[in-house]
Amino acid sequence: MAKKLTFDPRKLMEMAVDVMKASIREKRSDDTITPKVGAVLWKPDGTVQTACRGELREGDHAEYTLLERKNVGENLGDCVLFATLEPCGPESRNSPKIGCARRITNARIKIIYYGCEDPHRKGVNDIFFELVREGIANAIVHRDYDISGGKIQIMVEEDTVTIRSPGAPVAPITIEQLQSFSAPMVSRNPRLHAVFSTMELAEERGLGLKSMRTKATEAGLPLPRFSFNEPYLDLTLYRTAEAATHSLPEETRAQLSKSERKGWEWVVSKQTVTSTEYENALGVSNRTALNHLNKFTILGLAKRVGSGTATEYEVVS
Numbered sequence: 657m658a659k660k661l662t663f664d665p666r667k668l669m670e671m672a673v674d675v676m677k678a679s680i681r682e683k684r685s686d687d688t689i690t691p692k693v694g695a696v697l698w699k700p701d702g703t704v705q706t707a708c709r710g711e712l713r714e715g716d717h718a719e720y721t722l723l724e725r726k727n728v729g730e731n732l733g734d735c736v737l738f739a740t741l742e743p744c745g746p747e748s749r750n751s752p753k754i755g756c757a758r759r760i761t762n763a764r765i766k767i768i769y770y771g772c773e774d775p776h777r778k779g780v781n782d783i784f785f786e787l788v789r790e791g792i793a794n795a796i797v798h799r800d801y802d803i804s805g806g807k808i809q810i811m812v813e814e815d816t817v818t819i820r821s822p823g824a825p826v827a828p829i830t831i832e833q834l835q836s837f838s839a840p841m842v843s844r845n846p847r848l849h850a851v852f853s854t855m856e857l858a859e860e861r862g863l864g865l866k867s868m869r870t871k872a873t874e875a876g877l878p879l880p881r882f883s884f885n886e887p888y889l890d891l892t893l894y895r896t897a898e899a900a901t902h903s904l905p906e907e908t909r910a911q912l913s914k915s916e917r918k919g920w921e922w923v924v925s926k927q928t929v930t931s932t933e934y935e936n937a938l939g940v941s942n943r944t945a946l947n948h949l950n951k952f953t954i955l956g957l958a959k960r961v962g963s964g965t966a967t968e969y970e971v972v973s
């Protein structure tokens with residue numbers, strides 16, 4: 657259980673707003689105005705420290721000043737940070753500078769309050785993070801806790817995030833049903849499931865699979881993929897549309913033309929497509945659509961299901 661908090665978040669955020677006003681504007685060649693930012697660090701002994709942007713040196717962010725100038729070498733693990741603006745992420749700083757978000761995690765600060773979201777935040781795909789959160793919640797709820805030593809693992813790669821959880825799909829659910837996002841509801845850990853449902857982190861009926869499918873499709877991302885690697889169930893989430901071709905074996909990728917790659921990226925966001933759908937989505941002729949889909953089939957990426965006008969092409973996992 658979390659310890660009872662003994663600070664008043666409103667008071668501390670108001671303090672951060674006051675401190676913010678003392679921020680020092682930087683000179684920028686393009687005349688853009690740098691944001692005013694205030695930060696407050698609450699310490700478990702009840703003391704607080706503050707910093708604003710540019711307080712000690714021009715251009716220094718408030719969080720950096722507070723954590724790494726005013727508290728260098730201190731153990732801040734149980735402190736709580738208040739910032740008027742969402743701390744900058746890794747994508748907003750030019751290498752080798754690191755963003756404040758990373759500095760905060762490096763300091764092992766576990767609780768942070770911020771006033772407003774950074775309207776200039778770049779490179780963050782909110783839907784992708786929702787998918788990751790759902791994948792992790794599913795892993796916690798549905799994993800097999802009897803596999804001793806088995807741990808949920810999250811593998812972050814350039815193109816994918818894979819959530820690996822101990823245990824095969826609960827019988828009679830099959831990998832194929834998971835992959836078609838239509839698995840029936842069978843819970844290995846019904847009590848955990850009930851708790852997560854109450855917290856709205858898991859759906860009461862179903863594995864939240866349909867919502868994963870919908871989110872990926874809406875974001876134009878390849879559909880998440882399930883695979884079983886004894887004794888782990890792997891859920892692979894793709895970070896970008898291009899990730900679907902990046903993660904193909906090199907020899908397969910080399911055989912796809914630029915427009916076929918684009919087509920493949922679309923196909924994997926659908927799982928099953930017809931040639932007419934492909935034609936419309938990619939803006940190509942029906943002959944080209946058939947050629948592309950045929951190529952995917954020959955390369956073993958897709959398989960043909962049905963025949964004649966009812967022919968569909970299904971992504972092979």
Ligand SMILES: [Zn+2]
Pocket residue numbers: 717718719720743744755756757
């Ligand atoms: Zn920053």
